[in-house]
Amino acid sequence: MKASKKPSARRMRARSIARRRRTGNGLPLYKRIKLEVTRLLSSGKSKADEPLPTEKEFAAKFRASVGTVRRAMDDLVAEHIVVRQQGRGTYLAPFSAERLLNRFWPVHRKDGTREIPIVQTLLFATERADAAAAEALQIRKGDGVYRIVNLLLMGGNPVMLDDVRIAKADFPGLTEQSFISRETTMYGLYQSRYGLSVIRTLDRLTGVPADAEAAHRLAVPLGAPLLAFTRIAYTFGDKPVEYRRTLIHTAAYEYRNAIGGESLPAVT
Amino acid sequence: MKASKKPSARRMRARSIARRRRTGNGLPLYKRIKLEVTRLLSSGKSKADEPLPTEKEFAAKFRASVGTVRRAMDDLVAEHIVVRQQGRGTYLAPFSAERLLNRFWPVHRKDGTREIPIVQTLLFATERADAAAAEALQIRKGDGVYRIVNLLLMGGNPVMLDDVRIAKADFPGLTEQSFISRETTMYGLYQSRYGLSVIRTLDRLTGVPADAEAAHRLAVPLGAPLLAFTRIAYTFGDKPVEYRRTLIHTAAYEYRNAIGGESLPAVT
């Protein structure tokens, strides 16, 4: 009773804030904060190894309460865009081999275990984008791309044949030397050297017969059924970073897809 | 200053509550609420077409604040287990054809569009579980299962051949008649008639050659490369509900998997 009768400085302030907020934009404040933080991350200015501004700092910057900032950050955590650690801070989600394996690496041995493949780079070349690559990378046909063909060995055997194309314009100064001698995953390289964080991928899977090249590299008969997928990897703002076509010999390995259940280790 | 000096009834109360909480369990309160709500949903007592208790009611029941209940429900929404509607209430996520298509139906036409397939049931039989089905369904080899074989037509053509096994014990009273004449999807039937809500699936994909049956049904040459996947569908508590093996003719259709990006339509 007492509380509800009193207009109070606090109530008045809240009201004026609400009014101000509405003038900003149609979006709720926490979503706008999310967008701003996303923009900050996609600018490449923040490195994956140094913390983002703290909740308090963001709150001051956006004239919001900590709770509202937290709401925005919670969403970004759920989307695997940032990671937070109590006592340390908030970081752009890194591309350690471990994280890549857990998030963007769908190939498992049939017994369910996973392993980091050994990569043999068969080709590193500069080419002109064909129609498929141009459409996937949203560039013009004929624009320069790097083409990289990798053979991936798992358990000592050739299992996957990977044909990757990335736009030359996105990777200035990339050379075969610097590519081969990278000390991280390909996605880690994109992020650490070029500020391009892969945040989502779209895989399209089909069954195909092995062509001559695949049969040779994967040591299977010509025409043997393989699992093929094309992947487009995107960074912020739905910008495509990489176009890849992969062939998998699924005798001992398979492609796994868990719908739901990724975000539910919390069934603890 | 002034505020921080005063112990205040409120502060004392908060302290005693915190102490009580710690006695409950090692888990944070919102996670325990999540578990309790999950338990309620998995009991089958709550129908998909009637609302769950409101936030206020849950708060009273669990002696928590609405904010804490909301935290728990937010998680369940993110996991697609419940849906909330402003002004209406909170509901167990339903299995409309639309939702099934968006969540558990990975097959797209190559141009990206989706369609609801026409289902021809080729077989409905009672069988004994073989080793693979028994392991997947976590029952004993030889236990009774229903086996259902469906041919799925898309765009007028046979595209998928579906071989499903579900434990007889989970579906008392299921008959071919009641199965065929269902007015919803298979997952919808599981949920509405048997209280089994599929909340996650695990698909394992490989490339395989068409065997005689598949070649006949899908109208492809013997040995033609097909996309195969086995799926185990789980309900609450990681209980398997369904084991399925599907063959897809990927001339005009493909299996799509979007990693990330499902929960980010919010990039609006």
Added chain:
DNA sequence: TTCGATTTGTTCGTATGTATT
């Protein structure tokens, strides 16, 4: 090694906005 400052994690409570019935 201990301790204090920093930063995120959990919980409470309140006020107000907005969609539904």
Added chain:
DNA sequence: TAATACATACGAACAAATCGA
């Protein structure tokens, strides 16, 4: 229109992890 139920936002307090002095 009024009541109901979720959505957004604020702010406060304390817990727990981390890190450097």
